[in-house]
Amino acid sequence: MSSRFRPRTAPRVGASHVPPLTFDASRLTLHVSRFTFHVSRCTPHVSRLALVVILLLVFLTACASPPAQPLAFDPAPWSDGEVSTYDVRDKAGTLAGTATWSWQRSPEGWIQAYELNLGGRLDRGEVVMAPDLRPLRSWRELGGRRLETTYGADKITIQQTATDGTVTTKELKPTADSVDNDASLMVQRALPLAAGYVTRYTDIIPTTGLTAPIRLTVSGAETVTVPAGTFPAWRVVMEAGSVQHDGWYGQEAPYLLLKYRNRASGAVFELRSWSGAGAAPVGRPAPTTVAPAPVAPQASLPPLNVPFLVVAFLVQYPLMLLFPLLLGWWLRRRYGVGWGLFAAGALTLIASQVVHLPLNWALGLLGGGRGVALWPLLPLALVAGLSAGVCEEGARWLALRFFLKRARGWREALQFGAGHGGSEAIIFGLLALINLIIILALRSLDLAALGITGDAADQVRAALAQFWRSPWYMPVLAGLERVFAITFHVAMAVLVMRAITRRHIGYLVAAIAAHAALDAWAVWAVRTLGVNWTEVGVGVTAL
Structure with a gap:
């Protein structure tokens, strides 16, 4: 660098920031997957081990980063007219x-x-x-x-x-x-x-x-x-x-x-x-050629991506909307467990979210820009997983313990878990289907006729382009993820049922720990390994 820039007398130390114009720290979306976990037995050592692991992770997280100094600026290094x-x-x-x-x-x-x-x-x-x-x-x-x-x-x-x-x-x-x-x-x-x-x-x-x-x-x-x-x-x-x-x-x-x-x-x-x-x-002077803003979302679509996406949707929606109902029907025919337990499992999911969603909002996991959502990834994943584990497994235990007293066998637990995981898959499937309908409508309608013009129209076109450029296999992965999630919920329902029939709280602790660990893995893996490897892990665990 030229000698006209003289070195600073006081040592200069680093800082970080949220860049203007390009980064919005308030938007933070979490994607939590569910997957299978098989437990054959549970002992008091499970809860002790879980406690030791959590305490160790908290200790390592606390020691991982150096302490921050108070924010203090030196005199402004820029000049008038810079x-x-x-x-x-x-x-x-x-x-x-x-x-x-x-x-x-x-x-x-x-x-x-x-x-x-x-x-x-x-x-x-x-x-x-x-x-x-x-x-x-x-x-x-x-x-x-x-x-x-x-x-x-x-x-x-x-x-x-x-x-x-x-x-x-x-x-x-x-x-x-x-x-x-x-x-x-x-x-x-x-x-x-x-x-x-x-x-x-x-x-x-x-x-x-x-x-x-x-x-x-x-x-x-x-x-x-x-x-x-x-x-x-x-x-x-x-x-x-x-x-x-x-x-x-x-x-x-x-x-x-x-x-x-x-x-x-x-x-x-x-x-x-x-x-x-x-x-x-x-x-040096600025270049005279600047790439124009994207206008047509179809211009850079990968070849055959749209037809493959359509085929993938034809796989995704049956997995999310029909498979849960077929599973409930098969369990009824195979084991004689009625649809009432399936419905009870669905209501338990809804009841758990009455607590889970406000809790996540209070923690900052929903809405972003504050709270746990701004923690380092590892403790954030642990808290997100524990929130899901406590709320969903706790709701499952309360429903079976106090409201379904006649259901005291593993067959009933299968149907109850299928209702819990199946209703979740159906809800996500309906939301995805509504989103697809909106995307198709926006793709075929005149945005100006809808009052969407200028920068707003450009943003809509960019979003449409991004949607149709997404990897064609992603809808299939989304459908398979729901199948894995149903398998997980069924396994956890059996584990919670065992906690009730054997009167051993250790099984409930194991279910909460399993749910927390697997959801924490999903939060961590999707941000470090990517969606594809996260779903591979989900699938391997389910098998």
Whole structure:
């Protein structure tokens, strides 16, 4: 790097952030699979072993990460009138657009302005900050909406004006470490980045009206080459729960953001040029060719993907909607157990969700942006699995113990479990079928006639394209997963029935532990190994 960038006197240490424009930490979706588990007997040692394993995992999780330092900014390294531009590339490496950030002094402190241009679609805004880089207010315009955020001493007010002129307001509670999401990427330049540095802050996300605690870590030093040149950099990892992103910041003043990578979308920002007061500019002019925004979702469809998807749907829906009923019919004919037990199992599933869903919301597993959903992946998976295990196996035990006193055999348990797992498969199947009907309708209808135009129409087309580009075998995997889930519920119903008939609580503990462990595996595996390998594990376990 040029000598005009003089090294900083104080050591600089790392931080992480939720990138503006490209990452929304409030959206976090969990996919929990069920699968088979066979238990022949249970002893008190099972609960003791489960307790030891849980305590060990909690200990390892607590010791895995270094402690975070309080958020504290150094004096702003940018100058009045500074401008930096970035190439924005998509997952395939194609140039998708450009981004520009600029800084101006104001009587209140600093104004950061930015503009993101993706194939002609503009996203722009400003963040006004105090001299200590506390956010004071911001505005943002995207997709025809305008967001205005005001940071007060006792509340944060977010006002949104929709495309039709409707105005809505939301209030959030401020924290001492609040950072506006639209400024977080750039204000990290003022953090004392250095090897091993860790800090935290609360990300305020006006577009969703939510907050997200962010853990910022410098993972090491690297040499980064971008269109503007080659620079020594600190690599920063930005964590919002199990979601991570990467940033590379210059090690020498003015500590430029050199590169940013959004792991979720695959988008990459690379510094193309920079200019500041009293320093020669760096970088090169922006390229004249930018890939246009996608218009037709059919343009890049893999060959024969749509016909294969149709065939896969013809397999998926019978597995999810018909197989559960056929299983109940077969159990009735084979063992003489009536449909009443099947219905009781279905009602037990619904009753368990009356507790399970509010519990997950309270924990932050639903809705995202807070609570357990922002924990590291391992403890998040454990809590999600334990929540499902306690609620569903507890409901199963209560139903059999107090409401189905005449059902005291393994045959009745088979039908009861088939009703529990079968009703779940039918519910998911109906939801998937409704979604398919909506997709087919949107594909054939004129979006403009429905009042969907502009950026909203582009988003719908992109969603349709993504749907039809999805691997053709995914619907089959979804159907098979429900078959595995039914097998699991049947096995757990037999185990819980044994807890009642033998009056041994250890069997119930084993059922809860099995349910928690397998659901935790699914949460962990789907984020680390991918859906395909997760379902392979489900299938192997079921066999």
